[in-house]
Amino acid sequence: MSIKDYRLYSFTNMYLSSIQKGIQTAHIVSDMSALWCDNGPDPIVKKVFDDWADIDKTIIVLNGGNQKSLEEIYVCLELFGYEHSLPTARFYEDQESLGGALTAVGIILPIEIYELAASMRGIQYDPFTEGITPTTRNFINALNKCGLAN
Numbered sequence: 001m002s003i004k005d006y007r008l009y010s011f012t013n014m015y016l017s018s019i020q021k022g023i024q025t026a027h028i029v030s031d032m033s034a035l036w037c038d039n040g041p042d043p044i045v046k047k048v049f050d051d052w053a054d055i056d057k058t059i060i061v062l063n064g065g066n067q068k069s070l071e072e073i074y075v076c077l078e079l080f081g082y083e084h085s086l087p088t089a090r091f092y093e094d095q096e097s098l099g100g101a102l103t104a105v106g107i108i109l110p111i112e113i114y115e116l117a118a119s120m121r122g123i124q125y126d127p128f129t130e131g132i133t134p135t136t137r138n139f140i141n142a143l144n145k146c147g148l149a150n
Helices: 016-036 044-058 068-085 113-120 136-143
Strands: 006-013 057-066 088-092 102-110
Touching: 006 016, 006 044, 006 068, 006 113, 006 136, 016 044, 016 088, 016 102, 044 102, 057 136, 068 088, 068 102, 068 113, 068 136, 113 136
Parallel strands: 006 057
Antiparallel strands: 006 102, 088 102
């Protein structure tokens, strides 16, 4: 497998401050590292994580909406990640701090996916994407609904 351009996309809870969104994204990176860095269950996913961590390191922090929205996004990205052997993570804050709230979910994406998402942004129907799976279409739609966090 050749090295690709990867980006980690973090979807964060809209009710957090800017600095908290960054900290919650750091929790996503830490959880991915703990799962994939040493002996993760899938060597392909481990390679994607390692390539991102060693070479790319780019992080995009998005506004993922409220708790319900983050849960829905996580379902999409987990299915998509599984289908395409990509690392995913979600982070729940502890009970004492935020009552166990889901504060961030994340996935590492290859260039082909974030470029496809960019090409589909704002387009109701795209005849060039007929070959993509429903899982991919659902994930890209979820990705494109989220703007940059502020």
